[in-house]
Amino acid sequence: MNMKVTIAGVEWKNPVTVASGTFGSGAEFAEFADLNKLGAVTTKGVANVPWPGNPTPRVAEVYGGMMNAIGLQNPGIDLFCERDIPFLRQYDTKIIVNVCGKSTEDYCEVAERLAGEDVDMLEINISCPNVKEGGIAFGQNPRAAEDITRAVKRYAKQPVIMKLSPNVTDIAEMAKAVEAGGADAVSLINTLTGMKIDIHRRTFALANQTGGVSGPAIHPIAVRMVYQAALAVKVPIIGMGGIASAEDAIEMMLAGASAVSVGTANFHNPAVTMEIVSGIEEYLRQNRIEDVRELIGAVRP
Amino acid sequence: MAERKKETAVVISQEQLADGIFSMWIKTQASGTARPGQFMSVYTNDAGKLLPRPISICEIDSKKEALRLVYRVTGKGTGTEQFAGLGAGDPVPVIGPLGNGFPTEKAEGKKVFLIGGGIGVPPILELAKGLACKKKQIVVGYRDAHTFLKEEFERNGELYISTEDGSVGTKGNVLDAIREHSLDADIIYACGPTPMLRAIKEYAEENNIVCYISLEERMACGIGACLGCVCQTKERDSHSNVHNRRICKDGPVFLATEVEI
Numbered sequence: 001m002n003m004k005v006t007i008a009g010v011e012w013k014n015p016v017t018v019a020s021g022t023f024g025s026g027a028e029f030a031e032f033a034d035l036n037k038l039g040a041v042t043t044k045g046v047a048n049v050p051w052p053g054n055p056t057p058r059v060a061e062v063y064g065g066m067m068n069a070i071g072l073q074n075p076g077i078d079l080f081c082e083r084d085i086p087f088l089r090q091y092d093t094k095i096i097v098n099v100c101g102k103s104t105e106d107y108c109e110v111a112e113r114l115a116g117e118d119v120d121m122l123e124i125n126i127s128c129p130n131v132k133e134g135g136i137a138f139g140q141n142p143r144a145a146e147d148i149t150r151a152v153k154r155y156a157k158q159p160v161i162m163k164l165s166p167n168v169t170d171i172a173e174m175a176k177a178v179e180a181g182g183a184d185a186v187s188l189i190n191t192l193t194g195m196k197i198d199i200h201r202r203t204f205a206l207a208n209q210t211g212g213v214s215g216p217a218i219h220p221i222a223v224r225m226v227y228q229a230a231l232a233v234k235v236p237i238i239g240m241g242g243i244a245s246a247e248d249a250i251e252m253m254l255a256g257a258s259a260v261s262v263g264t265a266n267f268h269n270p271a272v273t274m275e276i277v278s279g280i281e282e283y284l285r286q287n288r289i290e291d292v293r294e295l296i297g298a299v300r301p
Numbered sequence: 302m303a304e305r306k307k308e309t310a311v312v313i314s315q316e317q318l319a320d321g322i323f324s325m326w327i328k329t330q331a332s333g334t335a336r337p338g339q340f341m342s343v344y345t346n347d348a349g350k351l352l353p354r355p356i357s358i359c360e361i362d363s364k365k366e367a368l369r370l371v372y373r374v375t376g377k378g379t380g381t382e383q384f385a386g387l388g389a390g391d392p393v394p395v396i397g398p399l400g401n402g403f404p405t406e407k408a409e410g411k412k413v414f415l416i417g418g419g420i421g422v423p424p425i426l427e428l429a430k431g432l433a434c435k436k437k438q439i440v441v442g443y444r445d446a447h448t449f450l451k452e453e454f455e456r457n458g459e460l461y462i463s464t465e466d467g468s469v470g471t472k473g474n475v476l477d478a479i480r481e482h483s484l485d486a487d488i489i490y491a492c493g494p495t496p497m498l499r500a501i502k503e504y505a506e507e508n509n510i511v512c513y514i515s516l517e518e519r520m521a522c523g524i525g526a527c528l529g530c531v532c533q534t535k536e537r538d539s540h541s542n543v544h545n546r547r548i549c550k551d552g553p554v555f556l557a558t559e560v561e562i
Contacts, residue, residue, distance in 0.1 A: 024526035028550065031305045032524070044528075052543040057519040059529035061352045066521060073528045075542030200376065215351060244351075267522045268344070268351040269307050270396070 001284055002291040003277075005039070005259050007236045008159035008184035010120050012039030012094055012259060015292055016249065016277050019214075019240045019263030020045055020098035020123060020163070021070065025084035026091070032270035035091040037277055042261060043084060045100035045125050048109040050076035054130065060196050060205040065215020065242065066264055067194050069130040069208030072100045077113050085117055094120040096161065100128060104148055108155045115157035122158050124149070127165030127190035129212045139165040139190075142177035149181030159184035161238060164229070166192050166218075171225045172232035179233045187238035187261065188229060189222045215264040216242045223255045230256020230297050244272065246279020256297040305396070307344070312391045313367055319447030322420075323385045324359070324371045331397040332368050335361045337428035338403035338492075338515055338554050341370060342523040344394040345380040353396065354380050355520050355549065357492070359423035359450075360430070371423035371450065399523055400553045403490050403513060408434040414486040414510075415458065416475050416501060418442040418493025424515065426450055428490055429457040438484055442475040442497065476500055486510060490554075495562055502557040512557040518548045525550025533561040 003014040017040040018029075025043045026035050035041060053073025060067045074080070080097075088095045097119050101107035111122060126139035126148060138148045149162055162178035164171065166189035175186050191212025196205035222241020230237055239257025243249050244265035252260045265272045284292060310329035318324050331341060335358055342353030360369035374381045387393060405428065413434045417425035422441050429439055437458035441448075446468040454460045462470030463478040471478035474497060478484075485508075491501045492515035505512035518530035531545040535558070538546045546552065546560070 022522075022527060024528075028522070028524045028526040032307075050542040052545060053528065053531070056529075056531060058531070059352075059519050059521040059527070061350060063349045064351075066352055068521065068527070068529065070528050073531070073541065073543065073545060075540075079542045216348075264351065267353070267527065268348075270522075270524065271306055 001281065002293070003281060005293060007238065007259055008121065008161070010094055010159060014039040014277050014280070015253065015259035016273055016280070017042050017096065017238070017259060017261050018266060018273060019261040020125065022263040022266045025080070026088055029266065029270055033274055035088070035093055037274055038093045039259060040094035040096050040120070041088055041091070042096040042123060043098050044074060045072050045098040045128070046074045046077055046080045046110065047072065047100050048077055048106050048113070050074065050079070055207040057206055058208070060211065062194070062196055062213060062217065064217035065213055066267070067196055067206060067211035067213050068191070069206045069211035071130050071208065072128055074100070077110050081113070081117055085119060089118060096121040096123050098123045098125055098163070100125045104151050107148060107152050111152045112155040115155065119158060121161055122156055123161040123163050123187055124152055125163050125190070127163050129165070129167060129191060129193045129210070130208055136165055136167070139174070140168055142173050145174055146177040146181035149178045149183050153182040161185040161187050163190055164188040165190050166221060166225055166241070172228045175229040175233045179235050183235055185236045185238060186229060186233065187240065189218070189225050189241045192218055192221065214242065216244050218242045219248060223251055226252055226257050227255040243276070244268065246276045246283060249276050249280055250283055250295060253295040254297070254299040258296050307394055307396050309392045310395045312387045312389055312393055314389055315385070315387055318371065318449035321374045322371065322447065322449050323374060324369060325384060325387065326367050326369050327393055327395070328366050329368055329395055329397070330366065331395065332361055332363050332366045335368060335398040336402035337361070337405065337431060338424055339398040339400045340553065341368065341395050341397035342399060343370065343384065345383045346392070346394070347383060350380045352521055353523050354384070355399070355523055357424040358398065358427060360427050373420045396523060400549060401551070403428050403515070403554050405432055407511065408432050408488055410435050411487040412436040412485065413438060414479070414484070414489045414491070415439045416441070416489060416491040416493070418475055418497040419444070421493030421497070421515065421517070422450060424492050425490070426453055426457070429454060438486060440475045440478050440484070442478070442493065443469070474500070476504055489513065491515065499562050502562065505557055513554050514557045514560070515553045516548050516555060516560070516562065517553065520549050523549050534559055535561060
């Protein structure tokens, strides 16, 4: 039975990674999960300089999920390269570095810096709904998304995954735009913008007022968008959004994802990724499927 | 490789202590290594409420492999309301112990204030039980006459109580009780609502007293990965590389002079 998948020329031992921002750089989760058993670890977004993030409260629970407005707090690329890359390199897994920025130059600076580092792929976050500058500003306009993809590709040595926002009218158009800009893969969905109001304090639950909704509640939206993107582009898709079980992961692959990211579910069970990997294997065995790649995009009209 | 895991603890007993305040003993492996000031991530049995509730450890009984969690039910339909409905024998998923706990060794030979307010009162009990010091002064603040854990505190030190409505002890807050009784100390350990901790931090700075405070914030992962529950720090933190520390992982107990609250 084959569990290997190849994403933009990079071979993963299985199609399971983690969603950026839910797993740090793996150090905290290494106590609970065997990072060697992951296809890849996707790091928390890193910028050219340290970012302090948003005021607290930064997180809130909603039924079937949660909201966050962390604001991309990160230690900056220097400390990241010095500490987090060597940590992850101890493990037999691929390293995907999520990159955030406030301007095209910021993104390019980080991509250029990472060109000389021992990492496997870059994921460019143009879809964070929780920071004013950058991020989403590039992720809601096809022209801007295409331009920034092209710019980053000029500096990147590793394959570039563009991470798309679901807060758009036409996800297929966004996927096509980054593909035209030279993206090697796309990942989706980032969180959906939401709001929660605390009726006892009669104010916003999050200091940022709005936040990104994630978790099982958004899973059907993610499946629909991955399906639409898969019909629109040829590059591989990393599907995410509310994946909490092997069944959810398989569903996402059938919709068209070549691999999946597990995010919020890590907070419910820090070992959930281990269960998802073994659950996919079990499904293949039970259904006498020889190769996990047979699942990719297998459901079509 | 993966040496820690989410564990299914079992409820030993459940009891209501006051209006909205519950005490639950659970059997858990966490009792083996837990220290005062640490907390447990407690999960509901409802998959729709997927985040853990961080609940401070009130008592540790390692012989019985048990922990006591005293918590407030925060409203209708909440996870804590579900916890209050659990009875002996019911499973309760937990991760813990988490966080750093109080640095108890600093109290040796010292005159100590152990200060708790509101739902910050429970972790002060285990701290009071085990603390070796010269003089143990427990100062706890409540809203009203529902002075939960009072008898346990009386057995473990000199007890001073403040209530907001004046029904028991000093009318006002914990600092009012300290002033009314002209108490003094060399070191403070405190847990409670942020306005109380802010006042204690100021009091400690004015009186040149070493002060450790246990902070509270909305958490998601509970293990230091998501950066949901940070507090602001005076100096740049070596881990975050910004003026932020993680309450769940680097705390919840901080030297008061290190944090901006």
